Structure formats: C-alpha cells, structure tokens
Amino acid sequence: MTFKLHNLHWNVTGLAFKSIHEFTEMMYDTTFLHFDAVAEHQKIFGVMPDCKLSDYLEKATIKEVDPREFSSLEVLQILQEDVKTLIDNAKDIKSKADGLGWTEAVSLMEEQIAYHSKQLWFINSSVK
Numbered sequence: 001m002t003f004k005l006h007n008l009h010w011n012v013t014g015l016a017f018k019s020i021h022e023f024t025e026m027m028y029d030t031t032f033l034h035f036d037a038v039a040e041h042q043k044i045f046g047v048m049p050d051c052k053l054s055d056y057l058e059k060a061t062i063k064e065v066d067p068r069e070f071s072s073l074e075v076l077q078i079l080q081e082d083v084k085t086l087i088d089n090a091k092d093i094k095s096k097a098d099g100l101g102w103t104e105a106v107s108l109m110e111e112q113i114a115y116h117s118k119q120l121w122f123i124n125s126s127v128k
C-alpha cells in the first residue's frame with residue numbers, strides 16, 4: 001500500500017492536486033507506521049516479520065496499478081476500494097486475534113480500523 005500510495009501521490013493531476021498530494025503523503029506516512037508497528041509486534045512475540053519485497057507481493061491483497069497520470073477522482077476511487085480492503089483485513093485479523101486471546105494484536109488492529117474508517121469518511125465525502 002505504501003508504494004501504491006506513492007504512485008498516486010506523485011502522479012495525481014487536476015484542480016485537487018495539492019490536497020490529494022498531501023492526503024496521500026499523510027496516508028503513506030501512517031500506513032508505514034502501521035506496517036512497522038505490526039512487524040515490531042511480531043518481534044515482541046518471537047515471530048520473524050516478512051522482510052522481502054517478493055513476500056509482500058505474494059501475500060498482498062492491495063492490487064498494484066501501473067504508473068501513469070491519475071485524475072483526482074480516480075485517486076479517490078482507487079483509495080475508496082483499497083481503504084475498504086484494509087479495514088476488512090484488519091477486522092478479520094482482529095477477530096482471529098480475539099479468538100486466540102491476543103489482546104495486543106486486537107488493540108493494534110482496532111487502532112488501524114479507527115484510522116482507516118476516518119480516512120474512508122474523508123474519501124467518501126470528497127467523491128460525492
């Protein structure tokens with residue numbers, strides 16, 4: 001997601017360029033913090049986090065897009081789907097972690113769900 005957000009950040013065009021450019025930057029900064037927090041959580045519990053791009057590509061649920069210019073509306077529509085996927089993934093992980101009694105993982109996922117739900121509200125309101 002971090003790389004895809006950079007693609008959209010660099011290649012957005014149109015009247016909303018500045019706001020979408022800044023919005024995607026804020027999102028890639030935050031998604032990187034989420035990514036790091038999950039890896040550190042894994043280390044705390046003795047799990048080796050994935051560190052290879054090939055592993056990320058194999059496991060990714062967010063689909064890549066080829067680099068090109070994107071209208072502001074296209075960026076928002078792409079993000080709308082991707083953020084829904086992130087929320088669904090986090091809810092699924094939260095539910096599994098809850099079943100296993102992994103309270104720290106539940107709390108990490110709740111934080112991500114809350115963040116992405118707020119971003120989805122911004123995105124949905126902008127697309128209307």
Ligand SMILES: [Fe+2]
Nearest residue numbers: 009010021025
């Ligand atoms: Fe940038």
